[in-house]
Amino acid sequence: MATVASQAVGRAYRPRSLAAKIALTPTILVMLGCYYASITWTVYISMTRSFLLPVYHFAGATQYHRLFATPRWQVAYTNMFLFGALDILGTLAVGVLLAVLLDRSVRFEGIFRTILLYPLSISFIVTGLTWQWILSPTIGVQQLVRSFGWSDFVFDWITQPDTAIYTLVFAGIWHQSGLIMAIMLAGLRGVDREIWRAARIEGIPVWRTYISIVLPILRPLMVTCVVLIAIAVVKSYELVVAMTNGGPGFSSDLPGKFVVDFEFERANIGQASAAATVMLGSVLAIVVPYLYFELARKNR
Amino acid sequence: MWKPITVAAVLAGALSCSQQAAAQDADVMHWWTSGGESRAVAVFAKEYDKRGGKWIDDASVGPQAEHAAALNRIAGGNPPTAMQWNIGVAVRQLAEQGVLRPLDDLAKKGNWEANLPPLLVKNMTYDGHVIAVPVNIHGANWMFYSTKVFDALKMQPPKTWDEFLADAPKIQAAGYIPIAYGANAQQVDWLFEALLAGVGGNDLYRSVWVNHDAKAAGSAAMVHVFDVMGQLRQYVDAGSPNRKWNDSLALVENNKAALMIVGDWAKGDFAAANKKLGTDYGCQMAPGNQDAYVMTVDVFVFPKNNKPDQKAAQDKLATLMMDPAVQTEFNAFKGSMPSRLDANVADLDACAQLGKKVMAGGAANQLPNFALAFSPDTQGQIEDLLGNYWSNKSMSPADAAKQLATIIGNAGH
Numbered sequence: 001m002a003t004v005a006s007q008a009v010g011r012a013y014r015p016r017s018l019a020a021k022i023a024l025t026p027t028i029l030v031m032l033g034c035y036y037a038s039i040t041w042t043v044y045i046s047m048t049r050s051f052l053l054p055v056y057h058f059a060g061a062t063q064y065h066r067l068f069a070t071p072r073w074q075v076a077y078t079n080m081f082l083f084g085a086l087d088i089l090g091t092l093a094v095g096v097l098l099a100v101l102l103d104r105s106v107r108f109e110g111i112f113r114t115i116l117l118y119p120l121s122i123s124f125i126v127t128g129l130t131w132q133w134i135l136s137p138t139i140g141v142q143q144l145v146r147s148f149g150w151s152d153f154v155f156d157w158i159t160q161p162d163t164a165i166y167t168l169v170f171a172g173i174w175h176q177s178g179l180i181m182a183i184m185l186a187g188l189r190g191v192d193r194e195i196w197r198a199a200r201i202e203g204i205p206v207w208r209t210y211i212s213i214v215l216p217i218l219r220p221l222m223v224t225c226v227v228l229i230a231i232a233v234v235k236s237y238e239l240v241v242a243m244t245n246g247g248p249g250f251s252s253d254l255p256g257k258f259v260v261d262f263e264f265e266r267a268n269i270g271q272a273s274a275a276a277t278v279m280l281g282s283v284l285a286i287v288v289p290y291l292y293f294e295l296a297r298k299n300r
Numbered sequence: 301m302w303k304p305i306t307v308a309a310v311l312a313g314a315l316s317c318s319q320q321a322a323a324q325d326a327d328v329m330h331w332w333t334s335g336g337e338s339r340a341v342a343v344f345a346k347e348y349d350k351r352g353g354k355w356i357d358d359a360s361v362g363p364q365a366e367h368a369a370a371l372n373r374i375a376g377g378n379p380p381t382a383m384q385w386n387i388g389v390a391v392r393q394l395a396e397q398g399v400l401r402p403l404d405d406l407a408k409k410g411n412w413e414a415n416l417p418p419l420l421v422k423n424m425t426y427d428g429h430v431i432a433v434p435v436n437i438h439g440a441n442w443m444f445y446s447t448k449v450f451d452a453l454k455m456q457p458p459k460t461w462d463e464f465l466a467d468a469p470k471i472q473a474a475g476y477i478p479i480a481y482g483a484n485a486q487q488v489d490w491l492f493e494a495l496l497a498g499v500g501g502n503d504l505y506r507s508v509w510v511n512h513d514a515k516a517a518g519s520a521a522m523v524h525v526f527d528v529m530g531q532l533r534q535y536v537d538a539g540s541p542n543r544k545w546n547d548s549l550a551l552v553e554n555n556k557a558a559l560m561i562v563g564d565w566a567k568g569d570f571a572a573a574n575k576k577l578g579t580d581y582g583c584q585m586a587p588g589n590q591d592a593y594v595m596t597v598d599v600f601v602f603p604k605n606n607k608p609d610q611k612a613a614q615d616k617l618a619t620l621m622m623d624p625a626v627q628t629e630f631n632a633f634k635g636s637m638p639s640r641l642d643a644n645v646a647d648l649d650a651c652a653q654l655g656k657k658v659m660a661g662g663a664a665n666q667l668p669n670f671a672l673a674f675s676p677d678t679q680g681q682i683e684d685l686l687g688n689y690w691s692n693k694s695m696s697p698a699d700a701a702k703q704l705a706t707i708i709g710n711a712g713h
Contacts, residue, residue: 051677052393071703072684138539159541161691248483248541248691250684265364266680267390 039280046273054269063274073275076246076253079165080282083254084233087172091229092222094173095180100210102181103188113185117178124175128242131171132158161251164244168252171239176232180225187221188214223294227287234283255279324354326613328600330384331366333359336568340633347620353613370603374399379603381613387423387434387597388671394601395426401602401611402429403618410622415642417659419666420597432599433621436636439655440669441494441594443586444566445559446552447579449476457559461498461528461587468535471558478535480557482543483690485683487562489670492529492686494561497667498588499525505592508708509673518705526689526697533690541691552581561586563596564651567635583651585658593658596669597639678711 049059067073098116102109119127134140135158145153157163191214199209215222237256240246246253255275263272326348332341338359345355358380360366370383379399385391394400407413407430413421416434424432445457453474458464468478481487497505500521507516516522537551546569551557553573560566567577575581585592600621602614620626627638628645637645637652637659645656658665670679685707689700 053397070681071688132542136539138537156538159538245484245542247687249688251688251691261680262677264368266676267393268677268680271677 042273043277043280045269046277048270050270050273052267052269063270064278067271067274067278070271072250072253073255073258075250076255076258077278077282079253080233080255080279083165083168083172083236084230086166086169087176087233088226088229090169090173091176091180092225094177095225096184096215096222098177098181099184099188102185104206113182116181119175120178122175124236124238125242127171127175128239131167131174132243135167135170158244159248161248164248164252168236168239168243168254171243172232172236175239176229179228183221183225184218187218191217220294223291227291230283230287234279324352324613325356325609326353326381326617327356327358328382328384328617329358329360329366329370329380331360331363332384333361334568335572336565336633336635340630343626343630343633344617344621347623347626348617351616351620353616374603379605381605381610382600382602382617385432385599385601386671387420387432387599388668388673389675390671391423391432391599391601392426393675395429395431399603400426400431401604401614402431403433403602404430406430406615406618406622410619412622415624415640417595417639417641417666418663419595419668419672420639423597423668423672424599432601433618434597434599434639435621435627436598436631436634437639437655437659438563438565438596438598438636439585439593439658440490440563440596441497441561441586441589441592441667442564442566442651443494443559443561443584443589444549444552444570445582445584446555446557447582448555449558450582453558457582457584458587459590461495464587465528465531472535476555477537477551477557478559479532480548480551480560481532481536481540482545482548483536483541483687484543484545485680485687487545487548488683488686488690489679490563491532491561492525493594493667493669494586494589495525495529497592497594498586499528502592502664502667505667508704509668512708512711514705514709517708518701522701522704523697526700529690530693530697533693564635564655567649567651577649577651583654585654591658591661591665592667593655593661593665594667594669595672597672598636674711678707681707 044056045054046063047060048055048057049062102112106112122130135155137143137154137156137159140155142153142155145155158167195213195217196209199213204213235256236254237260240252240254240257244252246257255278259272259275259279262268262275328344330341332338341357341359345357348355360369363386366384370380373379385394391400412430416424417437420434420437424430424434443457449471450457453471453476455467455470458467464478471478481491493505496508504516504519504521504525507513508522537557540548545562548557549560549562549566549569550573552560553570553575564583567583570577570581577583600617602618605611605614622640624638624640624643627640627643628647631638631643631652632648635652637648637655645652648656670682673679674682682704685700685703689695
């Protein structure tokens, strides 16, 4: 959405004036100072023997050797890709489906829209705690179903090391799909009615029109959606802390939690910086080619 | 009409006023916010005010928040007068960075060394200087049990872990949870320490926790400790993963679970739930821990400060915290024992009396907890291993011991 908007504006006028440059200067300085300088510092610290306090003597890849030999990091790093892939695909699918359903002009659309957007206004901490209670075998769904008489019903994913990570995906999809729905609904409403009319005259079924014509038109919008969800995936920390606290054991750990634990609880800034650097590198390795491909496609 | 000289006089007056006020101020950072804890810290505050100072209470929720805030203030050049920490490697690391004020003059005047357990003296000194004031001694390896459950079953609380493993199936068959346990880092620490001392014995405990002996950490005795730990998995309830310790304790309070391995801070929770020692709940050392006291100690440390008045405030604070009478009053609320051996404990409850007796067994009985034994980094690695072992039934005890040996081997001395 942002890319579409900025291009439209860009065509209307180009901000080359001095005033615009002056207005942007503080932002650029903050970006350089707070973000890029900090990133550079973190990357450098990850190549030293820093522990409680930073040490600036270069020590090569020692931190990375230890990091990748740590079982907990191996689990957290794998989980990021598993959680990321499922969360992005799931949220996108649910969000688009909801948007399409609302687009078929259901009655009380306003009410549905509010209800579906509501999870987004709830913080990740509350989301996590709520889902923890819902999924807890002793007080949640399992207990409820058992109280109806199905006494050997089992739904204890959150307490099993093999499945706990998937419960995070549930909560992530529940929290984010409302936003995707709102963005996609706005896009669907912007599609030229003439296209629909033409499709109807040609006798193309509605579902086919969506899949082959309307949704491909909204592709730039979907790129924005993917980027938004991906950002939520990479920075997800509160959700894990509130819901599983990385457990059982460290089976549902994510890199964000790993970094915070090492930085603040274990006072090991070398390991924390190395983990943060690997996170950054992995994200760049995926996002940069993806955006490059999508933007190049559009400019063609 | 304003004359420069008047302005200067007024300014000087204001300045000296503020300095006088500051001379009374003690900004104290701590994380004691629960019912019993805040009543305990109020004892210090009241006493400090009585001695002519002004206590400024600076409480955080939890140690991590307090540590982060305190370190930020020190880095920013505005250190608090005093800050709470758990004694151990982390405190020594602070001293290593040179941010703590040595308290040698006060220690000599108050004769601290002769009146404290040797393990404490060793850990509150860095490079020959006293750098911390211990205010209490908690024991982490306690067993709190529901007298109602054991009465109903006509059984006695277990004296050894073997006894527990023999009794647990019967407790479970009668519809009770044999052991209340929430699988998180904090509770796995308490459980493992009680197992290490109770199954492995004090000598194994000391060689791994004090001497950081990697061979002992991978020995057959350690494999056996992990084996017993693994057998406990079947005796907890389904809600155990990631449950907070006070929620686990509530199972004992409500007579749903037979017992829990938890430190003596549990007494505050029992009191808050209106449960009485003796009639509702009982306390004993954890199974096999009759000669072991795993010490968890709260200290206050005093960051170096340029303001001269702050030194006086620190002197006053440290002196009153080491006053035996004040410590007795403080620890009655805190649920722990005074760190000073000459403090009066006659009025403390039966649990504290028992603890005192075990402690009196001398240095052989006094064991360090995680914080005393390891850096936060090593502690974290061990917690990761223990948590993973507990939740991952396919991991063998031998494999767990091997991984522990690697961590201990890297921990240094």
